[in-house]
Amino acid sequence: MTTPPLALHPDRLFPADPGVRRLASSLYDRVRELPIISPHGHVPAQWLADDVSFADPTSLLITPDHYVTRLLHGHGVDLADLGVGQDSFDEAASRRAFRILCEHWGAYRGTPVRFWLDAQLGDIFGIEVRPSAATADAVYDQIAERLGHPDYRARALFDRFGIEVLATTDDPCDDLAAHRRLADDPSWDARVVPTFRPDRYLEPLSPTWNTDVDRLAETSGIETGEYAGWLAAMAARRAHFIAHGAVSADHSHLDPRTDPLTDAEARHLYALARQGDIGPDEAVALRRHLLFQMGLMSAEDGLVMTLHPAVRRDHHLPSSQAYGHDIGTDIPVAVEFTDALRPLLNAVGTHPGFQLVLFTLDETTFSREIAPLAGFYPSVYAGAPWWFLDAPDAILRYRAAVTETAGLAKTSGFIDDTRAFCSIPARHDMSRRLDATYLARLVAEHRLDEDEAREAIHDLVDTNPRRAFKL
Amino acid sequence: MTTPPLALHPDRLFPADPGVRRLASSLYDRVRELPIISPHGHVPAQWLADDVSFADPTSLLITPDHYVTRLLHGHGVDLADLGVGQDSFDEAASRRAFRILCEHWGAYRGTPVRFWLDAQLGDIFGIEVRPSAATADAVYDQIAERLGHPDYRARALFDRFGIEVLATTDDPCDDLAAHRRLADDPSWDARVVPTFRPDRYLEPLSPTWNTDVDRLAETSGIETGEYAGWLAAMAARRAHFIAHGAVSADHSHLDPRTDPLTDAEARHLYALARQGDIGPDEAVALRRHLLFQMGLMSAEDGLVMTLHPAVRRDHHLPSSQAYGHDIGTDIPVAVEFTDALRPLLNAVGTHPGFQLVLFTLDETTFSREIAPLAGFYPSVYAGAPWWFLDAPDAILRYRAAVTETAGLAKTSGFIDDTRAFCSIPARHDMSRRLDATYLARLVAEHRLDEDEAREAIHDLVDTNPRRAFKL
């Protein structure tokens, strides 16, 4: 049997109908080379500040990418064998892990991970054969060899990927030193901005909450013994982030409710929480109130508020206990936005400084809640398909579900939300191809004129993320 | 730059594949000229009774159409600037509002509003250029000029639109004088029928409930101090509506539950409500019981019961306080039908006089609940895609989700549900094009023979609404 090639067809993801495909291809050509704007992701700024080189194929392409590891786990592979949660992972282990991936190449058929991996291997590392048991070592060796070149250090890759803006995700107490070093570095002129992610400080039931809030006081220099101090300390850290270039604050809780308490209730529940005496329902009530406060602060200080709610984190506790968080065992749950956001949107929904981007893993909310909200409220944007929904058919479902009610202009533009640095260009490329596919269909069905589609594809890739994220 | 034309392509909304398109086009040709049956809408009967002429383009095409205004609001336009909730709105303001719409033409890309507006401008007013800042005044002037002609008065337009039946939506205490004048007018032979819409009389928590129920007594001549009187007064008003041609009673509450109370409980809660002492949960319980009673009355008097549930009305209270209801700030919530309707369907689901048409904004219920209910109960019909779902992709999703379980014959046929008189033909035309598109796909996939599709397209446009609404 001959080794099948790794094929990166120029028309991949475009629709099969020849006429629509030609339209899609021509729309895509207008944006394929545009700079990448990545307003939400998880690549460490330190990689760029230090211009790191990457140790081996596995630690770059497999271990940090829970999209990759979760499906191998679903086929019976131990996460440990993929380097997840391992302190030391030598070259032999790295090679074994890479072989496991190659042997399970068929497990990714029909998934976006396959598209991303193909593009990473082919476009970045010049691989020309399909990974398999037979080719695993050769593919590994070729990637490992490339990683030794200076062209494959973090900054060189960043340039090659054509990234104009990259947002990281950071703890409010982070000193943002890596961001500062980048900003101060005269040899660096791209924009790497932090994102304010305060979830843990809003969850009084989290076992670390009290120490987190202590650290917040220490970092901000503002006492957090009482509720007013928490607000002031948070505002101070937000200002610190804004001073370091942040444009958004990201929030991810089990639900997105924003029910305000009275000031007296908030003070009371906060005091209970600080004493370690808060009950589960009270803790949820306090968190919802604090999320409301975060929204008010966003209206005040201008940080775009983004919501990524409704995931049962660490669903399989034994795995999380063994390997930590963000390892692929987070499972979505249903979510409700209409009533959940009503208090916040009644308070600041038409405030000129407020912008709110709604992400979801519950597709039912696209046409039922998110698009109607984005269609009416000037502040609300329908966030791009996120996580499990960042995939070809899901992206097309999103466009079909959202556009008819909210239009194209009230969508956020793409976010890659990735820890897998090398997958960034492939993820944006997928999104551009699918936006072109969607618009081509509208043109082919005479729902949009072609000159408008040409303008719209540029907007979706460039204008929309700049507007939604104030970039 | 040349001004782009306003293009009304003959094949718009048909699928791109040439073979399927030909099929769709030939199916559409069989029904494109059929009379319009509009069994649910919001055009005032008085316009036709008085054969009004329309003052200006904005008050005809923009201000009353919350589909149009909500998206402008979502782009930061004040509703006041569009005439919403304004007592006086002079020609200059009307022209300015129209210019705002034209400047935001791109906001409607990919939305059905764009299709409707294009069709209104092109087909009714002969506009041949795409609206924009550059063309706004010329477009405005041309429409304004036409509106001065007798051909553009309400009755002439009604004739030109080819409307055979138009249902309005009316308060139970409405005297239906406009309907009576039309019925008595020898120069008028079309059918304009009222629809019984008693929502406010079923919601004891509404601030106007007690005065509403007082008025019900006054209008009906039946005391409503006690529960039995409410039932009798309602039955009397339903009879009044039936005598004026009504064929359906429409109901829109936050949920569609129909849990009956015992007679004693109902009397008790009603008495509490009349005293202003009813609590929130009791009020909901009473409303669900009264909805059950409305269903029993429908089985008795034959008014088709239609349900349009699960919208959070007036989501943004500041806007509703400033501008009133029905201004685009109603946002859907999830809904449940299976258990909600069980008491009613156990009581009258197989009653020969009972017909129940279920509408939803929660697409999840199409395949999960509505189609299974319509497939089993002879009384139940799957209502056409409503409001935000009255849009090309949503309509095709509806057909795909409902037909496989309920068949074509248990769907209600199209309703336009509009306040925008001139959009009626465009809305029905969109629906006909999409039904043709759906059926063409079934034929092309050899799931339906072509002779059956020809019969089916006629049924969907004509037979089904007549049967579902007893017309």
Place this chain on the structure above:
Amino acid sequence: MTTPPLALHPDRLFPADPGVRRLASSLYDRVRELPIISPHGHVPAQWLADDVSFADPTSLLITPDHYVTRLLHGHGVDLADLGVGQDSFDEAASRRAFRILCEHWGAYRGTPVRFWLDAQLGDIFGIEVRPSAATADAVYDQIAERLGHPDYRARALFDRFGIEVLATTDDPCDDLAAHRRLADDPSWDARVVPTFRPDRYLEPLSPTWNTDVDRLAETSGIETGEYAGWLAAMAARRAHFIAHGAVSADHSHLDPRTDPLTDAEARHLYALARQGDIGPDEAVALRRHLLFQMGLMSAEDGLVMTLHPAVRRDHHLPSSQAYGHDIGTDIPVAVEFTDALRPLLNAVGTHPGFQLVLFTLDETTFSREIAPLAGFYPSVYAGAPWWFLDAPDAILRYRAAVTETAGLAKTSGFIDDTRAFCSIPARHDMSRRLDATYLARLVAEHRLDEDEAREAIHDLVDTNPRRAFKL
């Protein structure tokens, strides 16, 4: 008017685009003749053990198939007139029922029932005209004539259908005598396996629960007066089923929650239930605990656990009282898997002996819950589209919703779940055509190489069900 033919187009269900159709057709050709693996269904083993012949067209094709009868009921036909729940139904009644079906042929337009009926009539009985009032008697006569032939007895049909494995569904107290007779029959070499279906023994609120559990004691020879006895008796009956070839245990409750109680709580609630003193909430709590225990037993004894939750059985009580269960009046409700299954999956989700196949009638769970669970947990498989979703567009939605997150390999393969023996080949054929259609699209969109699609179509039809059901 000439009588339209009953057309079984060779390309039916394939997509319209000529290029994609050719791909789909060539993929389908690779699997069309593969043996049928039917791991979940409701055909009685006794039919095969006794090699029954079938009395008449109606009792074979209409009466037992609630997919057929429910839609006729939805058009006003009495179930009694179709033989449902009738003790005696003579030839004249059978002929009348068949005529009713033929007269309502149009009611099935666009439904999968139409596809299945066409295939049964055409492929099995050689019918060449479309059923209608005009052809009803001739069609009836031709089928009746064929049923008299030995070629149309149960075993001959079974052979002709190419069934390799057929699973039945059985009560835990069933002695499985028919299965044993088949196993002991030297002239029979196909595999007919029982399925353990213990629902009623887990529902303490069921009116028959106490007598059911008494019978369980009697059958197993293990006292069920106390909770420990229930567990031991269940384990014994599972062992009995395994000894008779069972590979799976099937569970269908209103929700799939698996919240364990403490042993003391379980004993207490069980005792209350046995005394007839258990309350509704306690009964649900006990049922959820018992479902958890069933999961643990599956991990222990290796029976694949399948879940078919969230149906409101006997929605229309008057019909169930008149005609019994499974008559088409079961209506789905929304369901939640993520939190519901967490206790069970934390206990045995990575246990090597445990396999869990999740079915749903709530399509929202495919992308939101089922695919994420199947993608991470080695034990979890996404079950094929079930019941109302076993239909062309729903099947394609399923593939599009599940594959991107779970891949192709973590789906269960097709199950027909049918009581309608003759529809088995048509149901599997539909599934194969649609899997080919889905894969052809992936190839046409350059998301999958053609050699991979050829491997994948074989996996979906053959490898996947063998793996998911341990066949």
